[in-house]
Amino acid sequence: MEKSEILDILKESVSKKIENLQQLIDETRASSNDTKSSMGDKYETGREMLQQEINNLQIQLNEVLKQQNSVSLLSSKPSVKSEKGALIQTDKGFFYITVSLGNLSYNNSKIFCISPDSPLAKALENKRAGESISLNNINQKILSIW
Incomplete structure (x- = not known):
């Protein structure tokens, strides 16, 4: 990515x-x-x-x-934890914590742009690669963060 x-x-x-x-x-x-x-x-x-x-x-x-x-105001610098501006890959997909804009296509992948105030972004907050979250009885493992 x-x-x-x-x-x-x-x-x-x-x-x-x-x-x-x-x-x-x-x-x-x-x-x-x-x-x-x-x-x-x-x-x-x-x-x-x-x-x-x-x-x-x-x-x-x-x-x-x-x-x-x-x-x-966003930077393209890599992030080490889940925060505003972080691009996150979980075992369920790619999420960009930025503004709520739906999805973008990049190299045949869908990237969901979500608001920092969304429930998913709140669940991911301050998490690092290798950690897991659970939201609405769905478990997701964070694979990578950029």
Whole structure:
């Protein structure tokens, strides 16, 4: 595993999410401008619904911008124990303690990006290679930490 490459993939994934959300906001704003009419309340309701959609997208964008900031603070230096920024291989898979972003693909492996506040990250906290954890009656052995 090359942690710096995985970090680059993570940064690119977050950037793509930001671009997609900004595009959706722009498209929704354009739709909102198209509905301006003097036809009555039906169009006012439609514009209000579009404005609510823009507000929801803006909230999502703000969250992803926070994730981007958090990711930008990560280092590709190897970790010796499970902590924020650690890439961990257990007998059940690969986990990157960073931001909750779902999974990334790297060399035909799935790497699950999990929040440091997630139950799994809490169970892994301060553990080292060779140690085991149990979460939801599932035992996992830590094989490697980067």
